Amino acid sequence: MGIVAAISNTQISFPAGVVSQGGIIAIISLIVCLSIALLISDSKHWSRWSSSTLDICSRPLLITFAAIVVFKVIIVL
DSSP: OHHHHHHHTOOOOOOHHHHHHHHHHHHHHHHHHHHHHHHHHTSTTOOHHHHHHHHHHHHHHHHHHHHHHHHHHHHHO
16 A cells, blocks of 8 residues: 555656657557547448547547647747
8 A cells, every 4th residue: 555655756858859759659640540539421331320430549649639729838938
């Protein structure tokens, strides 16, 4: 129990470079996910299941993208 408490009390600061590298991965993943959604939406494989699966993939990435944009704007200001 002591180790868990010690680990949970630590604070780790991330430099801006780590956020931007993670942002690149998130943006590439978002582009791939939205591209797949556009390609599948016009095919015979489009269904409610595929729509919800791609929504589950793209919504958190959109939120992450918005957070990255806000972070970059705050850095500039």
